[in-house]
Amino acid sequence: MSETDALDSVVSQPYKYGFKTEVEYEEFPRGLNEDIIRMISEKKGEPEFMLEFRLKAYRNWLKMEEPTWPNVDYPPVDYNNIIYYSAPKKKPTLDSLDEVDPAILETYEKLGIPLNEQKLLQNVAVDAVFDSVSVATTFREKLAEAGVIFCSISEAVKDYPDLIKKYIGSVVPANDNFFAALNSAVFTDGSFCYIPKGVACPMELSTYFRINNEESGQFERTLIVAEEGSSVSYLEGCTAPMFSKNQLHAAVVELVALDNAEIRYSTVQNWYSGDKNGVGGIYNFVTKRGICKGVNSKISWTQVETGSAITWKYPSVILQGDNSIGEFYSVAVTNDKMQADTGTKMIHLGKNTRSTIISKGISAGESNNSYRGLVKIGKKADGARNYSVCDSMLIGDQCGAHTFPYIESANSTASIEHEATTSKIGEDQIFYLQQRGLDEENAVSLIINGFVKEVFKELPMEFAVEATKLLSIKLEGSVG
Amino acid sequence: MLQIKNLHANVDGIEILKGINLEIKAGEVHAIMGPNGSGKSTLSKVIAGHPAYEVTEGEILFEGTNIEDLDADERARMGIFLAFQYPVEIPGVSNSMLMRQSYNAMRREHGEEELDPLEFDDYVRGKLDLVEMDPKFLDRSVNDGFSGGEKKRNEILQMAVLNPKMALLDETDSGLDIDALRIVSDGINKIKSKDKGVLLVTHYQRILNYITPDFVHVLKGGRIVKSGGKELAHQLEDQGYEEVVEAK
Ligand SMILES: Nc1ncnc2c1ncn2[C@@H]1O[C@H](COP(=O)(O)OP(=O)(O)O)[C@@H](O)[C@H]1O
Ligand SMILES: [Mg+2]
Numbered sequence: 215m216s217e218t219d220a221l222d223s224v225v226s227q228p229y230k231y232g233f234k235t236e237v238e239y240e241e242f243p244r245g246l247n248e249d250i251i252r253m254i255s256e257k258k259g260e261p262e263f264m265l266e267f268r269l270k271a272y273r274n275w276l277k278m279e280e281p282t283w284p285n286v287d288y289p290p291v292d293y294n295n296i297i298y299y300s301a302p303k304k305k306p307t308l309d310s311l312d313e314v315d316p317a318i319l320e321t322y323e324k325l326g327i328p329l330n331e332q333k334l335l336q337n338v339a340v341d342a343v344f345d346s347v348s349v350a351t352t353f354r355e356k357l358a359e360a361g362v363i364f365c366s367i368s369e370a371v372k373d374y375p376d377l378i379k380k381y382i383g384s385v386v387p388a389n390d391n392f393f394a395a396l397n398s399a400v401f402t403d404g405s406f407c408y409i410p411k412g413v414a415c416p417m418e419l420s421t422y423f424r425i426n427n428e429e430s431g432q433f434e435r436t437l438i439v440a441e442e443g444s445s446v447s448y449l450e451g452c453t454a455p456m457f458s459k460n461q462l463h464a465a466v467v468e469l470v471a472l473d474n475a476e477i478r479y480s481t482v483q484n485w486y487s488g489d490k491n492g493v494g495g496i497y498n499f500v501t502k503r504g505i506c507k508g509v510n511s512k513i514s515w516t517q518v519e520t521g522s523a524i525t526w527k528y529p530s531v532i533l534q535g536d537n538s539i540g541e542f543y544s545v546a547v548t549n550d551k552m553q554a555d556t557g558t559k560m561i562h563l564g565k566n567t568r569s570t571i572i573s574k575g576i577s578a579g580e581s582n583n584s585y586r587g588l589v590k591i592g593k594k595a596d597g598a599r600n601y602s603v604c605d606s607m608l609i610g611d612q613c614g615a616h617t618f619p620y621i622e623s624a625n626s627t628a629s630i631e632h633e634a635t636t637s638k639i640g641e642d643q644i645f646y647l648q649q650r651g652l653d654e655e656n657a658v659s660l661i662i663n664g665f666v667k668e669v670f671k672e673l674p675m676e677f678a679v680e681a682t683k684l685l686s687i688k689l690e691g692s693v694g
Numbered sequence: 695m696l697q698i699k700n701l702h703a704n705v706d707g708i709e710i711l712k713g714i715n716l717e718i719k720a721g722e723v724h725a726i727m728g729p730n731g732s733g734k735s736t737l738s739k740v741i742a743g744h745p746a747y748e749v750t751e752g753e754i755l756f757e758g759t760n761i762e763d764l765d766a767d768e769r770a771r772m773g774i775f776l777a778f779q780y781p782v783e784i785p786g787v788s789n790s791m792l793m794r795q796s797y798n799a800m801r802r803e804h805g806e807e808e809l810d811p812l813e814f815d816d817y818v819r820g821k822l823d824l825v826e827m828d829p830k831f832l833d834r835s836v837n838d839g840f841s842g843g844e845k846k847r848n849e850i851l852q853m854a855v856l857n858p859k860m861a862l863l864d865e866t867d868s869g870l871d872i873d874a875l876r877i878v879s880d881g882i883n884k885i886k887s888k889d890k891g892v893l894l895v896t897h898y899q900r901i902l903n904y905i906t907p908d909f910v911h912v913l914k915g916g917r918i919v920k921s922g923g924k925e926l927a928h929q930l931e932d933q934g935y936e937e938v939v940e941a942k
Pocket of ligand 2 (some may be wrong): 734735736779865
């Protein structure tokens with residue numbers, strides 16, 4: 215077997231989460247207009263301010279253009295041919311798993327996320343979002359004892375309207391960009407976390423997103439608020455069935471860290487990425503942004519991007535509080551015809567703010583993998599520091615890796631360091647490991663695991679294990 | 695143990711090895727000497743099964759088996775070890791993890807139980823002394839940021855761990871200062887035994903003061919142009935390749 219074949223078999227693994235669950239749906243008619251938005255808001259029993267927020271976003275969106283600057287290529291999306299609300303018919307009350315459709319519980323079991331608290335990892339609470347709605351949130355009582363609120367955003371809108379009103383759209387304004395505006399108009403669910411003053415959240419919080427319906431889009435919205443001196447680690451995972459059509463996923467995530475608060479946000483993204491020829495797969499157009507509002511606060515994004523036909527995503531941090539810290543650790547793997555344009559923005563506003571960017575891109579097949587990052591230093595950000603490393607690894611010679619680092623500095627006391635490397639998995643590295651008795655496939659996966667190690671070590675334990683497994687699923691294969 | 699018969703090999707369509715004949719028996723140390731570019735590294739890589747080199751004629755037998763169709767990892771698991779002239783760096787992969795995976799691959803091959811990380815740690819620490827290496831090298835990435843000498847020692851450490859039947863040492867002496875040369879040579883001497891073969895590639899006779907070869911071969915232009923006992927090495931050192939080879 216030639217070396218290229220081995221590499222191929224190592225990186226081209228069948229997608230294991232591609233099954234579809236048969237459930238009965240309640241769906242809204244296709245298309246988008248003010249009536250649909252009113253229906254969504256009414257369905258969810260939202261207060262008036264939320265409907266206003268949606269309608270304003272929608273009216274803005276109508277005037278906006280889909281961005282064309284990302285280094286990705288796709289046929290135009292027909293926004294009027296999407297179903298904006300799709301929920302399993304059996305509407306569970308979220309306090310009891312008994313009322314969740316067994317088919318859905320089984321789905322999460324199959325995905326390795328049992329929602330039964332006895333079976334769950336003891337220190338991870340899960341909010342499970344199935345198409346447009348949250349179907350279950352675990353460990354709510356235990357979290358409530360610590361004063362932590364963890365629930366679906368739909369519930370939060372009803373139960374904690376003041377918090378929602380204060381923070382929603384405060385980091386990602388409804389008119390921020392085309393996809394954020396769309397999300398603000400039609401978001402159907404997502405998670406809300408609120409960590410009160412001085413509380414270190416006693417468990418990891420996690421949301422598991424599953425797109426099941428072929429015709430619907432998923433527009434979820436996550437809001438995390440960490441009050442003074444609090445801390446939380448949040449995990450996000452996602453999968454979807456294999457369909458020959460593309461599904462749109464346009465999420466918004468907002469993080470707010472007040473004085474001395476710390477938020478760690480980790481994602482393992484494994485949406486279906488389409489088949490070998492690029493048919494099907496998720497369009498993942500996501501706006502994620504955090505603000506270090508308070509002094510000495512810290513926001514850390516870690517993402518492992520292994521799926522989606524197209525990824526368009528720049529988890530960012532606005533470093534407003536003095537001495538605040540922003541971090542971005544990313545591994546993006548593309549294969550076949552996948553396209554990823556991902557990176558981060560670090561906006562330094564406060565004094566002595568620091569940011570670190572570690573980006574590792576792995577491209578295989580005929581895929582295209584771009585890093586796009588902005589480091590912006592404001593006038594008042596005396597002593598701000600940024601350190602960026604951007605490494606790309608190419609597997610085979612049909613793929614592309616691109617780096618677009620942008621730097622804008624308005625303060626001469628700032629220091630910005632950027633390093634970038636591109637390497638090809640070398641025949642000599644593989645030979646070296648084979649000479650030590652490892653077969654070709656093991657050799658390749660060892661090299662890749664080494665390449666991503668700096669990022670994986672930032673993941674919480676439970677996730678690091680899952681991510682390593684996921685990478686090896688993508689990387690292991692029958693040689694031959 | 696290792697028999698090489700009329701071996702011809704190409705890289706990128708260019709013939710580098712032009713008919714090599716060599717037999718190494720268990721317990722023997724053979725030195726291959728020759729000027730730069732004569733094909734010494736090529737010979738060791740061809741024996742180890744580097745995919746870029748194509749054998750066009752002749753054969754290589756290891757313990758009686760023709761290994762032509764075997765991949766490099768299969769040859770390695772049969773007991774062929776190559777200490778590289780230029781060991782590659784593998785960022786993010788710890789030295790001890792690589793050695794454990796390698797060692798366990800060998801054990802699996804022989805139907806033996808794999809060692810868990812703790813057991814392996816005990817085992818590998820016992821080998822560090824052979825090459826006087828600090829345990830901190832176990833946790834560092836394979837060869838990443840190692841000095842030239844440290845890389846060479848690391849190769850010998852790996853050899854000590856894997857305990858191969860046939861060791862191909864490609865210029866393990868180059869880039870070593872005199873102390874390191876002594877340490878590495880001592881290590882090799884301790885590992886070698888009467889049931890192992892050693893092919894020692896070098897272009898200085900320096901290392902042969904520490905490791906006594908049974909045979910010395912001069913490689914030039916892809917052919918062995920002269921063979922002899924250990925005195926041939928001294929002769930080469932005194933008179934130079936040209937004179938010794940011309941005087942045949
Ligand atoms: N990949 C390659 N492509 C072309 N020529 C090569 C390649 N590898 C080795 N050679 C050539 O083969 C000859 C022998 O090289 P090598 O075996 O490395 O010599 P030595 O180890 O004796 O110094 C040299 O002329 C070298 O340039
Ligand atoms: Mg050489």
